[in-house]
Amino acid sequence: AQSVTQPDIHITVSEGASLELRCNYSYGATPYLFWYVQSPGQGLQLLLKYFSGDTLVQGIKGFEAEFKRSQSSFNLRKPSVHWSDAAEYFCAVGVGSSGNQFYFGTGTSLTVIP
Amino acid sequence: EAQVTQNPRYLITVTGKKLTVTCSQNMNHEYMSWYRQDPGLGLRQIYYSMNVEVTDKGDVPEGYKVSRKEKRNFPLILESPSPNQTSLYFCASSLFGQYTGELFFGEGSRLTVL
Numbered sequence: 200a201q202s203v204t205q206p207d208i209h210i211t212v213s214e215g216a217s218l219e220l221r222c223n224y225s226y227g228a229t230p231y232l233f234w235y236v237q238s239p240g241q242g243l244q245l246l247l248k249y250f251s252g253d254t255l256v257q258g259i260k261g262f263e264a265e266f267k268r269s270q271s272s273f274n275l276r277k278p279s280v281h282w283s284d285a286a287e288y289f290c291a292v293g294v295g296s297s298g299n300q301f302y303f304g305t306g307t308s309l310t311v312i313p
Numbered sequence: 314e315a316q317v318t319q320n321p322r323y324l325i326t327v328t329g330k331k332l333t334v335t336c337s338q339n340m341n342h343e344y345m346s347w348y349r350q351d352p353g354l355g356l357r358q359i360y361y362s363m364n365v366e367v368t369d370k371g372d373v374p375e376g377y378k379v380s381r382k383e384k385r386n387f388p389l390i391l392e393s394p395s396p397n398q399t400s401l402y403f404c405a406s407s408l409f410g411q412y413t414g415e416l417f418f419g420e421g422s423r424l425t426v427l
Contacts, residue, residue, distance in 0.1 A: 203355075205355075233415075235416075240420070240421075241420060241421075242317070242403055242405075242418030242419050242420050242421055243356075243403070243405075243416070243418045244418070245415035245416065248415065289355060289356065291356075299344065299346075299361055299363060299369075300358060300361070300371060300372070301346070301348075301356075301358050301371075301416075302358075302372070303348075303355040303356040303357070304355050305353055305354060305355040306355050
């Protein structure tokens with residue numbers, strides 16, 4: 200069965216420090232990969248996505264993610280975290296013939312301390 | 314303003330009392346879907362629709378029904394709610410699945426079944 204694993208339930212970083220959120224997936228082929236962010240009381244917003252091509256993808260708000268096929272990973276990074284980045288982050292994969300079935304990780308909650 | 318609108322945002326009901334959560338999008342998106350978010354489980358897809366009159370089961374469809382009679386609307390129906398359907402529900406839409414764009418999420422509907 201397809202699955203998405205985000206091993207870190209909660210991460211705390213200092214403002215200005217670098218950030219890496221981990222995501223591993225289990226799927227027979229290369230799925231379509233996404234990172235979403237959810238601010239408190241809000242819906243999810245797309246940060247970035249990977250379909251094919253360059254394995255390092257850039258997203259909004261200064262985030263980037265790298266797809267590593269050999270590790271089945273799609274880790275999210277940011278060189279310098281801002282207090283406004285505090286939120287819940289979800290990794291997701293799109294599978295199926297039309298990419299229309301989605302599996303989300305359990306999320307990583309990010310706290311930013313001044 | 315482009316948006317996905319869900320109603321109601323909050324609802325407390327009792328076991329067995331039928332309810333409908335409405336979802337409407339104003340972006341002319343073909344694809345719409347429903348998710349439930351539970352602590353420690355992330356988001357799980359309930360149903361999705363590729364276009365009008367085309368719906369299919371996601372990962373956790375039991376206890377739910379949907380219909381897609383118009384392109385803009387995709388209501389979620391709980392014919393006989395049970396306490397295990399207490400959850401935060403999100404509706405999302407996309408231009409055409411995930412292959413061509415991102416999922417746009419509503420702000421969520423928090424449902425409590427007593």
